[in-house]
Amino acid sequence: MQRMGMVIGIEPEHIAEYKRLHAAVWPAVLARLAESHIRNYSIFLREPENLLFGYWEYHGSDYEADMAAIAADPETRRWWTFCSPCQRPLPSRAAGEHWAAMECVFHVD
């Protein structure tokens, strides 16, 4: 299992909307995450820096394929049309990233 951290900005005027969306994430979106072996997924918000931090645990064996399946899912794509306008990706993110990956520098069980 791989613990992963990721970060993205949030538009301050869309924080309320983002919270509202994430208080009731669509079942099809959650199902697709589970099918892609994502577990124990949390998103944390920091204001006034307006940052979102995502943490999840990946239990699969082909991360690229599992992420591609999420990105190809029609309901997830529709979900993203609501979420993406709330988010402000970091200018420093890698090519192809939306959320920017972080490096795990410490872990204890």
Add this chain to the structure above:
Amino acid sequence: MQRMGMVIGIEPEHIAEYKRLHAAVWPAVLARLAESHIRNYSIFLREPENLLFGYWEYHGSDYEADMAAIAADPETRRWWTFCSPCQRPLPSRAAGEHWAAMECVFHVD
């Protein structure tokens, strides 16, 4: 169990030192965390924004007392004399905070 996220800055010139320290955290420090009911604790680094994100799961029932026990532990206090100079607390943090608390806006198991 409560999932908690927290954020702090890191001095870019001390990133290597911070990583070195956290590749071999002192056993007494880890033991004190466990005694204070902290589990599944990870720290993630983002460059070039120079942010650390901490995630842990708190399994106790008296968070204030558990944190006070950590803060009173001599070995942990000595550990902090190495870590704190690497860190740059957010100016927006609450009174009494070192790491700044984040708000959990989403979770799925």
